[in-house]
Amino acid sequence: MRWSGQKLQAEQPSALPGLARLNNLVRSVQTPEFAGITFHEILAKSSLNKVPSQSAMPFSYTINPYRGCSHACVYCFARTTHEYLGLDTGRDFDSEIIVKVNVAEVLRTELAKPTWGRHPVALGSNTDPYQRAEGRYRLMPGIIAALAESGTPFSILTKGTLLRRDLDLLVEANRVVPVDLAMSIAIYDDELQQSIEPGTPSTTARLATVTAVRERGLDCGVFLMPILPFLTDTKAHLDEALRRAADAGATNVLYAPLNLRPAVKDWYLQWLGRDHPELVEQYRSLFSGGTYAAKEYRTWLAARILPLIRAHGLERGREDPATGGIRSRALDPLLAAELPASLTPTLF
Numbered sequence: 001m002r003w004s005g006q007k008l009q010a011e012q013p014s015a016l017p018g019l020a021r022l023n024n025l026v027r028s029v030q031t032p033e034f035a036g037i038t039f040h041e042i043l044a045k046s047s048l049n050k051v052p053s054q055s056a057m058p059f060s061y062t063i064n065p066y067r068g069c070s071h072a073c074v075y076c077f078a079r080t081t082h083e084y085l086g087l088d089t090g091r092d093f094d095s096e097i098i099v100k101v102n103v104a105e106v107l108r109t110e111l112a113k114p115t116w117g118r119h120p121v122a123l124g125s126n127t128d129p130y131q132r133a134e135g136r137y138r139l140m141p142g143i144i145a146a147l148a149e150s151g152t153p154f155s156i157l158t159k160g161t162l163l164r165r166d167l168d169l170l171v172e173a174n175r176v177v178p179v180d181l182a183m184s185i186a187i188y189d190d191e192l193q194q195s196i197e198p199g200t201p202s203t204t205a206r207l208a209t210v211t212a213v214r215e216r217g218l219d220c221g222v223f224l225m226p227i228l229p230f231l232t233d234t235k236a237h238l239d240e241a242l243r244r245a246a247d248a249g250a251t252n253v254l255y256a257p258l259n260l261r262p263a264v265k266d267w268y269l270q271w272l273g274r275d276h277p278e279l280v281e282q283y284r285s286l287f288s289g290g291t292y293a294a295k296e297y298r299t300w301l302a303a304r305i306l307p308l309i310r311a312h313g314l315e316r317g318r319e320d321p322a323t324g325g326i327r328s329r330a331l332d333p334l335l336a337a338e339l340p341a342s343l344t345p346t347l348f
C-alpha cells in the first residue's frame with residue numbers, strides 16, 4: 001500500500017490523549033492477532049535521524065520504523081522516548097506502538113537527494129525493527145531495498161527472528177553495499193529470559209537465527225547486552241552464553257553491563273522487587289551514582305568476560321568498519337561500556 005495519498009482520519013477511538021501531539025496520526029488500530037497492543041499509524045515527515053556530530057558512534061544516521069517495542073524488555077533504555085507523547089515508560093512503551101507506515105517512501109525521497117552522502121545507517125539502535133509489528137506492516141523490505149539501491153551501507157541489530165523472512169533481500173543487498181547483522185542475545189537462562197524479555201523470541205530461536213544468517217554467507221555478531229548484575233554475570237553463565245554463541249556460528253560478541261536511566265530504573269526495580277526482592281538493595285547500592293553501575297563493577301566485569309570472549313574465539317570481527325556495524329573502534333566492548341546511555345547500542 002502506498003501511504004503518500006492517504007488522508008488523515010480521525011479514526012482513533014483508542015488513541016491516548018498525548019497522541020494528539022502527533023498531528024500526522026492516520027489511525028489507531030487494535031487487532032485480535034496482537035491482543036493488548038495498539039498500533040498508532042503515522043505518516044512520518046522524515047526517516048533518517050542524524051546522530052549528533054559529537055557522538056562516538058560509528059554510524060551517522062539511524063532509522064526507527066517503530067517507536068515503542070512489544071518485545072517489552074524490562075531494562076530497555078529506549079523507554080524514555082515514550083515520555084514526550086505523554087505515554088508512560090512502562091506498560092505503554094510495550095503496548096502503544098507508533099508505526100511510521102510511509103517510512104520506506106520517505107526514505108527513498110531522502111536518499112535520492114543529491115546531497116545524500118551514503119553515510120552508514122543503523123537500524124535497531126533505538127527500538128527493534130523486527131519486533132512483532134513488522135510481521136503486520138512489512139516496513140523492512142522497503143527500507144532494505146531503498147538503502148541498497150542508493151548505495152548506502154547499513155547495519156541491523158535485532159532480537160527478532162523475523163529477520164529470517166528478509167534473508168534473501170539482505171543477501172542481495174550485501175552484494176552491492178556492506179551489510180552488518182547482529183542478534184541481541186543476553187540471557188541464557190530460559191526462565192529469567194521469559195520474565196525480563198516477555199515479548200521476545202527465545203534465546204534458542206535467536207541463536208538459530210544467527211546460524212541461518214551465517215549459512216547464507218553473511219556475518220552475524222551477537223550483542224551480549226545487557227549483562228545483569230548478580231543475575232547473568234556468573235562465570236558459568238557467561239561461559240555458557242559464549243559457548244552457545246560460538247556454536248551458533250556468531251562472528252563475534254560484544255558485551256555491555258546494564259545501565260539504568262532514571263525512568264527505566266523505576267520500572268526495572270519494580271520487576272526486581274517482584275522476581276528477585278533479595279537483590280533490590282544491592283542494585284540500589286550499585287546504581288547509587290546514577291545511570292551506570294559503579295566503576296569497580298564494570299572493571300570487574302571486563303576482567304571476567306574479556307578472557308572468556310577471547311577463549312571462545314569471538315573477538316574477531318569485520319575489519320571494514322564501513323557500515324558502522326559490529327566491529328569498530330567505537331563499539332569496542334570497553335569503550336561501549338563507558339559510553340553515555342544515549343550513545344550506546346540498543347541494549348537488547
Ligand code: SF4
Binds near residue numbers: 073077128346
Ligand atoms: S531492548 Fe530492544 S527489543 Fe527490548 S524492548 Fe527495547 S527496543 Fe525492544
